[in-house]
Amino acid sequence: MLELHDGALNVPEILTRWYASESASNYGAYIPFVGTVRDEDGIEGLSFDVYEPILTSWFDAWSAKVAPLGATLKMAHSRGDVLVHESSYIAAVFSPKRRVALETIEQFVEDFKASAPIWKYDLRAGERLYARERSTAIAGAGLLGSEQ
Amino acid sequence: MLELHDGALNVPEILTRWYASESASNYGAYIPFVGTVRDEDGIEGLSFDVYEPILTSWFDAWSAKVAPLGATLKMAHSRGDVLVHESSYIAAVFSPKRRVALETIEQFVEDFKASAPIWKYDLRAGERLYARERSTAIAGAGLLGSEQ
Amino acid sequence: MVTIEFLGPIGRPILTMEASTLRDVAEALKQDAEMAQWIDSCAVAVNDTLVASLDTLLSDGDKISLLPPVCGG
């Protein structure tokens, strides 16, 4: 399940709802990863653009990849502004055993960082500034400029 | 922070309280690992003995080990009976950045499994049966039987 | 006609043009000074699927998306 929220995430509500939703599924391990906006470099917060169609297919491909391991994924992300010390991202895995859950959460979060079509902006003095130096080109980027 | 609870853990309460307790600490990542009793082999539940003095020193040593990385650990565990689909274990890490949190939660949970002085029993037909075949001898075990 | 959308921080309105392959789109965008800073760092999707070849065939009504460097979380 993938959910997008306007503004900061209600972390207790989401973690509790996901836990309850799988309470009868006989999973032995539940690992959420919660990402929170840090107060650094004087920013007031971050702001996010999300391109939902490709995010959805990326998420669905991940769900299909981990299904044979008996695992289930959930993810929530913010759209728009999220202030410092508020949370913008939760990824979670449920699985029967701990090893699959520990390995999956790491790979899922790292691939999210490298591939998910989400753009981050610093909020400073009311301005929204693309965090280009902290952004990662998606695998295969540069196609249009190539001499292929 | 290490907390022991009689019976099953109130997972929403604990995850929410820990999240709130670090909300102003400027951590960027929060990863809880939640362990839930699986319905398998016809058990009614599990039961746990905990030896608190050594568990506390094991936990304090881990906290000291991750402090230089800027990380904080929390753990909750059940004592006594926990029925199937209830949760008995939560370990959590907070850290400024995701890599430390992802690496720490894995190592902390694995060492917990190998070293924490907790004994597990299957609950079957009102009996409490030591899960010996699923248990792990602590590193250095066998000293008294050795010809050292 | 195909449409070209510029996602995230590129901040340009949707463009429409005639194109039979992605190579035609590349040629057009390379002439566009404003796009020079983006073209080498963008991934490309056709109808919301990422593609890896300039020979990708395009049909009337296809949607091409340019995805600049990402940073979710």
Added chain:
Amino acid sequence: MVTIEFLGPIGRPILTMEASTLRDVAEALKQDAEMAQWIDSCAVAVNDTLVASLDTLLSDGDKISLLPPVCGG
């Protein structure tokens, strides 16, 4: 006198004995048929610190704990 406690599933009451090193404790427990099934799989703590040598010196009032195989979580 030192005390010996048997943790978790061993299920024996606390024992007291005279011992100047852990080797004395080992000798005594090896004669105990009931302990045979546990002795090779138990870790040993003195005053709640795990120890690795039979030559560990013991003092009056020390607490020795036997920790059988664990399985938390």
